[in-house]
Amino acid sequence: MDHSHMDHSGMGHGDMGHGGMDGGMPACDMNMLFTWDTTNLCIVFKWWHIRTTAGLLFSLLAVVALTAAYEAIRSASRRYEEYVTKKTEETPIRGHEVGAVTERTPFLWTGRNQVEVSQKAHVVKAVLYAVQTFYAFMLMLLFMTYNGWVMVAVGIGSFVGYLVFGNNTSATKDSACH
Numbered sequence: 001m002d003h004s005h006m007d008h009s010g011m012g013h014g015d016m017g018h019g020g021m022d023g024g025m026p027a028c029d030m031n032m033l034f035t036w037d038t039t040n041l042c043i044v045f046k047w048w049h050i051r052t053t054a055g056l057l058f059s060l061l062a063v064v065a066l067t068a069a070y071e072a073i074r075s076a077s078r079r080y081e082e083y084v085t086k087k088t089e090e091t092p093i094r095g096h097e098v099g100a101v102t103e104r105t106p107f108l109w110t111g112r113n114q115v116e117v118s119q120k121a122h123v124v125k126a127v128l129y130a131v132q133t134f135y136a137f138m139l140m141l142l143f144m145t146y147n148g149w150v151m152v153a154v155g156i157g158s159f160v161g162y163l164v165f166g167n168n169t170s171a172t173k174d175s176a177c178h
Contacts, residue, residue, distance in 0.1 A: 026040045026051075027040065028040055028041075028042030028046060028049060029041065029042070030042070031145070031146045031147070032146065033146060034146050034148065035146060035147060035148065036147070036148045036149065037147075038050055038056050038147065038149060041056075041145065041147055041150075042145075043059055043063070043142060043145055043150060044138070044141050044142060044145075056149070059150075060149060060150070060152075060153040061153075063142055063150055063153035063154060063157060064153050064156050064157040064160060065157065066139070066142070066157065067139060067142075067153070067154050067156075067157025067158050067160075067161060068157045068158075068160045068161035068164065068165075069161070070132075070135050070136065070139055070157075070158075070161060071158070071161025071162055071164070071165040071166060072161065072164075072165045073128075073131060073132055073135060074132060074165070074169075075165035075166065075169070076128075077125070077128040077129070077132060078168070078169065080121075080124065080125070080128065081125065084118075084121040084124075084125070087121075088118055088121070139154060142154055
């Protein structure tokens with residue numbers, strides 16, 4: 001039955017309370033289109049709600065710092081891989097007799113071999129990779145606020161992070177997200 005022709009404006013439903021569900025605070029505004037508007041902008045979490053100009057500036061600086069920190073994590077992962085490569089090359093190969101001293105045997109040999117060092121390093125590298133992937137997708141969520149100011153902050157953070165931590169790194173990336 002079609003009720004679109006009926007006028008319900010005089011029924012007085014406008015003052016119905018909803019139990020203070022929003023607590024009188026403006027709700028987060030989720031845009032799915034690009035915008036420069038920061039009214040009721042929430043960044044990733046409901047508690048990261050921008051209400052003032054100072055809050056916006058602080059949040060944009062936080063986004064720059066978070067994005068730069070991603071480059072720091074990538075740099076730390078690269079340094080760890082270099083360390084593991086060096087350590088693996090210094091560690092005797094499996095099959096060498098215990099007590100057999102070669103030019104590759106460290107002065108204080110711990111009894112470990114390349115396979116053990118490599119397996120343990122692989123687990124640590126997997127953890128670092130997971131952290132980087134999680135972090136990259138969180139940065140993607142920042143970008144997906146579709147707010148121009150946040151997007152610019154992500155770009156500036158990438159620039160700062162690469163400038164500070166990307167000394168020995170190519171400027172090209174394999175993937176946009178991670």
